[in-house]
Amino acid sequence: MNTNSFALRHIGPREDDQKLMLKSLGLDSMEQLIYETVPDDIRLKKELDLDVAMSEFEYSSHINELSKLNSIYKTYIGLGYHPTILPAVIQRNILENPGWYTAYTPYQAEIAQGRLEALLNFQTMISDLTGMELANASLLDESTAAAEAMSLLFAVRDRDQKKNKVNKFFVSDAILPQTLSLLQTRSTPIGIELVIGDESTFDFSTEYFGAILQYPGKDGQITDIKSFIEKANAANIKVAVAADILSLVKLEAPGALGADVVVGTTQRFGIPMGYGGPHAAYFATKDAYKRDIPGRIIGVTKDANGNRALRMALQTREQHIKRDRATSNICTAQVLLAVMAGMYAVYHGPKGLTHIANGVHNATSTLANAITKLGLKQKNSSFFDTLQVEAHAEKVKAVAEKNKVNFFYPDANTVTISLNETTRLSDLNEIIAILAEAENKTAFTIEAIEASNSIPEALQRETEFLTLDVFNSHHSETELMRYIKKLERKDLSLNHSMISLGSCTMKLNAAAEMLPISSPNWGAIHPFVPVEQAEGYHVVLKKLEDQLTEITGFAGTSLQPNSGAQGEYAGLMVIKAYHESRGEHHRNICLIPSSAHGTNPASAVMAGMKVVVTKATEEGNIDVEDLRQKAELHKDNLSALMVTYPSTHGVYESAIKEITKIVHDNGGQVYMDGANMNAQVGLTNPGNIGADVCHLNLHKTFAIPHGGGGPGVGPICVAEQLVPFLPSNPIIKTGGDKAITAISSAPFGSALVCLISYGYIRMLGVKGIKKSTEVAILNANYIKQRLQGAFETLYSGERGRAAHEMIIDCRPFKANGIEVTDIAKRLMDYGFHSPTVSFPVAGTMMIEPTESESKQEMDRFCDAMISIKNEIDTVTKEETNNVLKNAPHTLDMVTSDEWLFPYSREKAAFPMDYVRDNKFWPTVRRVDDAYGDRNLICTCAPIEEYMDA
Incomplete structure (x- = not known):
């Protein structure tokens, strides 16, 4: 056995297991299974x-050698991307931790309370910094979020009789270039006319339904968005603001200035640039638009005992449910990155973020003064972290790159320089030396970074932020490490058991594949x-x-x-x-x-x-x-x-x-x-x-x-x-x-x-990738065969085979009063995440085991499902106090002095022997979806506010 083979590690069933599984299907070979499953006329004729x-060791050496081809320069390009400092405690305990990175979207709230809390922290952070009533749980990137803001404002204009035929959208020429490009992509097909111009000369005519501003602008200038928003509001033009998240520590929240939507990226909060991503964008808006907001929203509700619980709120407004009535197709977030950015705010707290923002701004002000002293013109009258310098771009670029430094060069006579949290005094002196050499000036040494404020008084932050306990309690590494672990324990991820979600292909994310992203x-x-x-x-x-x-x-x-x-x-x-x-x-x-x-x-x-x-x-x-x-x-x-x-x-x-x-x-x-x-x-x-x-x-x-x-x-x-x-x-x-x-x-x-x-x-x-597909098909058909008689498969191919997934029909159990949701919740007591529920057919489950799951794990899952079917057979429509309707069962329930159920605690919590060895406890009872939608709370509200609701 070649134990260096990655395929051996990635593919779950051993060769002997595959033979047993094929035999259970009445087959002699994998070739026979594929012949009976995949139509012959579409089969590939050659490899x-x-x-x-490559072995894992060979790949590790290979990818490390390739990484050395990248050149790591000091980078001051800006334009929405900045060098950051990722706290090691977050890198080690979240980014590199399969308990966090292998989890699925939290549709099964009872076994996702940790992630939901981390996302609620993220939403609270965004609401606080933007001054908006409602934030979602992240979007894909800043430009996408800006395009979604435009689409939202276009959709809600229909409610205004004076605006419902208007299709012009104003875009400030200070917008990030990549955002402008994406706005152009998104606007044309849906009939929006973009008008790009100088916000200082915008006429606020009745022809416009909305506008978007960059705050600060792409070149670093802070414009008077307060006056712009006031005039826009007076003209019934709704305003979106694309705001730098770190600058909002010092700049007044756009929501406090009257903005309708605020978007941006949280990349600055400790996330590596990674040549463009992934990073969690943010999207914040008014409560009035909660049914129109794209992406996912985490909300507070209560469980069956009336205790506080979290869930994904307002799911009926999600785009994959609204289908062709949707204004957005975004059903993907950037949860892992949002969790990390939120944890960055938890770790630093309001005082730490203020220290970081002040450090960046003070360094920028110090550099601006030094550039003027050098005899060059710095064009920004007010700024947070970015300066525009009049200089010969080609000459500066040549000297900068010789010194392994990157600036941005918007035209032949301008250099923009964006500072960041990694910038130190020595970096400022290096920048001055580069400019001096390129422009034939005499360099000098900046002795210290001076505290100053280059932000207009009317736009300086007055609104408090991050006042809640969670942002003021976990500032030592010990405390944050324990808080992260506390949340992790509430989530069922692939490092605990199989997640057999149909259409979602929850396969192994091998450590050897993951390691390079930390480099x-x-x-x-x-x-x-x-x-x-x-x-x-x-x-x-x-x-x-x-x-x-x-x-x-x-x-x-x-x-x-x-x-x-x-x-x-x-x-x-x-x-x-x-x-x-x-x-x-x-x-x-x-x-x-x-x-x-x-x-x-x-x-x-x-x-x-x-x-x-x-x-x-x-x-x-x-x-x-x-x-x-x-x-x-x-x-x-x-x-x-x-x-x-x-x-x-x-x-x-x-x-x-x-x-x-x-x-x-x-x-x-x-x-x-x-x-x-x-x-x-x-x-x-x-x-x-x-x-x-x-x-x-x-x-x-x-x-x-x-x-x-x-x-x-x-x-x-x-x-x-x-x-x-x-x-x-x-x-x-x-x-x-x-x-x-x-x-x-x-x-x-x-x-x-x-x-x-x-x-x-x-x-x-080439061979392992094909083998993976074959075993994925084998695993699905093995589960189909094992569940036969207990759960019938709704659809099969012409020779009776499933593809890599199958749909089982749970609708007949309504005769016993059992819904597909009851089966999903009961599976939690057996230590499993439910398969996909009621998609694409209501009242069914779609099961996809992937090639990574072993025969032993699939047998445990099938045993659990068959055991649940036996439980269904013992209950009636009239008697609802049963083990399925009460699932999942929490540790609090099972250890309570009072037990009001007609079945034993053992049956509730340990329905099969294997569960004892590796018990996963859901932390809340079944959540009340309707209550959460009627009483929408989407931030870390104080408990009093939740109780009032």
Whole structure:
């Protein structure tokens, strides 16, 4: 046995176990299983052109050598990205801790109370600093958040009779360039007209529904946003402000100045730049817009005992539920990064953040004085951390790069310099020396950093922030370490047991894949450095693009989309650009099967398309004749079909090639949702089934951890005719020669975590990656077989096999008074996270074990499910005081002096012997969703406020 084989470590069932599992399915070989599962006409005829596998040790040496190709310069580029200091206690106990990074989105609140509390801290921090009533639990990046702000203000204008036909949106020319690019991408398809200009000369006419300002501006100047907002409010123009989070420690909160939405990034709060991401954006707004806010909101509610509990609030306004009525398709957050940024605020507290902000500002003021003393002009009259210097850009750049320093050069005669929390006195003297040499001046030494204030009095912060105990209690490492551990213990993650969520592919996130993201050689690179300084990144990213292009059978890949939802949108926008390049601007019909992912119709609407839903057959497949009729009916305007393969019902539809041909014959392009790509890799691919573009969820198939609800990466892979339209970036060119404008802030999206997927493919190699797909299919069919008789599978392929996941039908148990939710909650008592509940069919569970789970773990899960079925058989509709309706059972319940239930404490807490060995205790009883929505509290409110509600 080659114990250096990564595939041996990644794939759960041992070879002997695989033989036993195949035997239980009545099969002699893996080849026979794949023959019975995957339609023969879409099978790949040859092996993928990928490298042979590396061992973990070989990969570690390889990725370390590549990291040395990156050049670590002192970076003062700014533009929304800054060097930071990540406290080691947060790095070690959150970023590098599988208890935090392997958790799923907290839909099962009772076993996610730790993460929910950490996110509530994040929301409170954002609400406090922005001065807004409501913040969400993060978005993807600042530019995306700004685009979502524009969309929200456009959506709510319909409630104003005077504004509901107005479509102009003012954008300050001080906005970050990447944000402007993304606003351009998002505005056109939904009919918004952007007007870019100088905010000081804006006329506040009735033609505008909204405006967005940058605070401070991209060049560092702090403008009078207070006067602007007052005039806008008087003209009934709603204002969004994109604000630097650290500057808000010293600048007055935009909410206190009358802003309607405040957005930005929390990257400055200890998160490495990582060549562009991932970082948690923030989005804060007024309570009046709580039904319109994109992303997720964490709220306070109570459990079955009336005790305080946390949950994801207002879930019915989530985009994947609203479908084609959604104004946003964002159902991905950046939870892991939001947790880290929130913990940075917990660790430093208001006094620590004030010290950091003062340090940055004082250093900037000291540098400004020194630049003037040097005889150069510094153009910003007020600033927080960024200066504009009149100087010969090319000369300064040459001297700076010789000294391993990066500034930003917006034009030939301007240099901008953004300071950060890592800047020290010696750095200021180095900057002065560079400017002096470039401009032929005499350098001098700055003796000390002087305290001063270069912020206008009217904009200086007066509003208190971070006053609650949580931000004033954990300032020693011991205390923070224990607080992080306390929260971690409340969450069930992959380091405890299998998370068999269908469509979410919760596979192993191997430590060898994760280690490089902690390296400064990868973390300390600004996304806008000259490309030659990021050579290591470009080697990895180009190789990853090539790997994904080969795996999908396409011609090109863009890594820019930083979530699955972004990938969906990017794919549709590329299709739209392709049609328009052919003079077919009128093609706007998007066919979407009724079984599709809920974000699909939301994405189509955002891309300016009209959704036409096609039917499904009783077997759960696409109704080919209905699709044919609708494709022919709309052939003159058909833009695209969005299809998931294998289907969301867990079946390889044998008619898929006929389906894609129908769409092509009627002038459309085929978009394939890559959520189920874990059932394709090495066996078939989107190119082979006739698709033109697909997005991939790297946080599913390619092993980036879910991180409790993000980070995600959703690159798109495209056929040859779509390659010219892949997205670009306004500062670092990416994409094709007819590139669409930006899809996310950074040129390569969340580049840092792309290292994980690169490592996954390099260490599995061409044979291991195919074997992973085969075992994923084997594991799913093994569970299907084991549950047969207790839970019936709703859909199967033509030969009776499931793909990599299956849907079990829980609707018959309503006769016993048991809902699918009761099964989900009871599974917690057995130590398992529930499979996906009521998606895509209400009253069902979708189970996906992935290839990483061992036969022993799957047997435990199946034993638990069969035991629950036996419990269901013993209860009646009339008697609701039963072990399922009361689940989950907490430690408080089981150790209480009073026990009012007609079953034993042992049955409640230890329903099977294996549970005793590794008991996970839910920390709250079943949460009351309706109460939380009626009494919405989304910050760390004092207990009195919660009780009043």
